[in-house]
Amino acid sequence: MLKATNIKKRYNQLEVLKGVDISVEKGEIVSIIGSSGAGKSTLLHILGTLDTADGGEIYLNNEPIHLYNSKKLAAYRNRNMGFVFQFHHLLPEFTTLENVCIPGWIAGRKKKEVEQEAIGLLKTLGLGDRLDNKPQALSGGEQQRVAVARALINKPSIVFADEPTGNLDSTNAKELHQLFVRLRSEFNQTFLIVTHNEELAGMSDRVLHMKDGLISA
Numbered sequence: 001m002l003k004a005t006n007i008k009k010r011y012n013q014l015e016v017l018k019g020v021d022i023s024v025e026k027g028e029i030v031s032i033i034g035s036s037g038a039g040k041s042t043l044l045h046i047l048g049t050l051d052t053a054d055g056g057e058i059y060l061n062n063e064p065i066h067l068y069n070s071k072k073l074a075a076y077r078n079r080n081m082g083f084v085f086q087f088h089h090l091l092p093e094f095t096t097l098e099n100v101c102i103p104g105w106i107a108g109r110k111k112k113e114v115e116q117e118a119i120g121l122l123k124t125l126g127l128g129d130r131l132d133n134k135p136q137a138l139s140g141g142e143q144q145r146v147a148v149a150r151a152l153i154n155k156p157s158i159v160f161a162d163e164p165t166g167n168l169d170s171t172n173a174k175e176l177h178q179l180f181v182r183l184r185s186e187f188n189q190t191f192l193i194v195t196h197n198e199e200l201a202g203m204s205d206r207v208l209h210m211k212d213g214l215i216s217a
């Protein structure tokens with residue numbers, strides 16, 4: 001599903017990625033671990049096309065997305081990629097339901113169809129009774145589950161998660177892990193996760209170690 005080769009990135013004198021190769025199969029949960037500053041988030045952002053590499057190739061579903069211009073990428077990203085970050089980045093002035101719907105509406109899909117799917121997703125994630133609440137009325141774990149629903153609304157090929165449990169207590173972190181596993185089992189959802197959380201990495205199908213700008217194992 002995702003295949004990237006020889007990804008390079010430098011910030012001035014700092015060579016952060018030295019030619020990373022990575023591939024992720026459909027329906028796999030892959031975690032990337034490694035020491036602070038190893039380049040994990042940089043790699044995830046480049047694979048998610050939120051940042052650009054200095055070299056290398058990225059294919060998603062056999063499409064050479066490293067060749068796309070920014071306009072084409074924005075549309076492609078919206079339809080094919082979901083994102084979950086450490087902080088949920090929900091829009092405070094919109095309800096839970098609206099927050100989940102927004103990427104679907106941006107994609108130009110029918111308003112009602114998106115709403116129905118968002119309600120279904122939120123029910124699946126145990127938030128069926130919080131549709132009209134604003135994010136600030138929800139707990140941290142609930143907010144992060146809304147962010148997961150938002151990431152899934154356009155049925156993305158892959159969800160990129162950057163420290164998704166970094167802001168959660170251990171109980172909520174565990175629930176989020178279980179949710180990822182359930183989404184993989186029920187919907188064959190693919191995840192690429194950067195994490196320091198050993199438990200989260202431990203429930204992945206594969207764990208990749210980043211060291212000195214390369215995947216070492």
Ligand SMILES: Nc1ncnc2c1ncn2[C@@H]1O[C@H](COP(=O)(O)OP(=O)(O)OP(=O)(O)O)[C@@H](O)[C@H]1O
Nearest residue numbers: 011014016034035036037038039040041042043194
């Ligand atoms: N925009 C930037 N400008 C300059 N240096 C940067 C920039 N972004 C990241 N870096 C540097 O690149 C290196 C890799 O950063 P990155 O965030 O990818 O590491 P990480 O492995 O995700 O670390 P952590 O586990 O602490 O989040 C770090 O030394 C960081 O300071």
